[in-house]
Each structure stands twice: as structure tokens, then as C-alpha cells.
Amino acid sequence: MMTQGPLNEDEIEWIDEVLAKYGTPDSVIDAAELDGLLTALLSVRDTLDPAELWPALWGGRELPQWENEAEKVRFEGLVYQHQSDIAERLAFYPTQFEPLFGTDEVDNREIVLVEEWCYGYMRGVMLTGSAELPENLRPALAVIALHGIEENVATINQMSPAAFLDSIDQIKPSVLSLYHYWQHRNTGKVLH
Secondary structure (H helix, E strand, O other): OOOOOOOOHHHHHHHHHHHHHHOOOOOOOOHHHHHHHHHHHHHHOOOOOHHHHHHHHOOOOOOOOOOOHHHHHHHHHHHHHHHHHHHHHHHHOHHHOOOOOEEEEEOOEEEEEOHHHHHHHHHHHHHHOOOOOOHHHHHHHHHHHHHHOHHHHHHHHOOOHHHHHHHHHOHHHHHHHHHHHHHHHHHOOOOO
């Protein structure tokens, strides 16, 4: 039986460990990037085909040679549980949607790390071929791409601290705007 609801901290840490253990230079590197990838894929599509999800997660290469079947079953079960939680929040509880950003401690202060999440989101957008948007939504994708495309590192490094923090604050509303656009485009229904 699959558990429902958000993953707990131990489950997220275990996903990080598995991704590090079996990762390649082309695979998703941590739970934050996985969250971004799943969010983008779920925004564009109603359902995810496992034949598309696993190669996207592992970088299009061969799937891992799991240590044992239980490890594989647990990992895939947690990914599906997390996917279901994201889908439910996006569709029914958008105010409860929170991107799974990473954190780090610098000078005894916790800082938010958005790059991995945004990189995963952009990976999902490119995978679905949904980068073409109407003019009014291009800025929403640009907010995420600012932190999710390596070519933008120089731009980020030149930003003032206030502008940088503002760009982070714009990510969640941008994700929700893009989700509503893609869902409306796919279903023809108006979403609120």
C-alpha cells in the first residue's frame, strides 16, 4: 500500500543518499532537483509515464543496478508518493504548494538554495518541449530560468542582495501561473 501525503525529512534525506549513490553526471542530484523536475512535468501533463520519468531522473542512461529489490521498491514508492503530493497541492491546494528548496548554513545563518530546484524544473520544461509560452507568461519562466540555467550565473552574481531575494520570492507564484496556463491549455478548462 502506498503512503500518501508529504515525505518526511528522513525520507527526503534517504532519497538524497540514493541519488548520490547511483547518480551520474547527467542524473538528478538531489531531492530538490527531483522536486523541481516533478513539478514541471506535473504542470505540463496530468500523468507521468514511468517510461519517461525514470530515464529523465537518471539522465537518459541505463537505470541503476540496484543493491536489492527492496531498495528499488522503496525509492520508486517514495518518488511516486512525492509526485502525488505535488500533484494534489498544485491542483487542489495551491496555497500549500512549496518548492522543496535546499538550505545551507553560512556564517551561522541558514540560506535558501534554489538553484537545484530550478535546474530540475527547467530540465522538466525542456523534456516536455513546453518552453514556448505566450508573451505574458515568458517572465514567469524567466524567473525560474534565472536560477536554473548555468548561463545565468553571471547575471545572478551581479544582482543586488535585495534583487536576488526578490527573484527567489517570485519563483512560487511563477510556478503556479505556469501550472494554470499549461493545465488550461491541455484541458480547455478554466482553473482557479
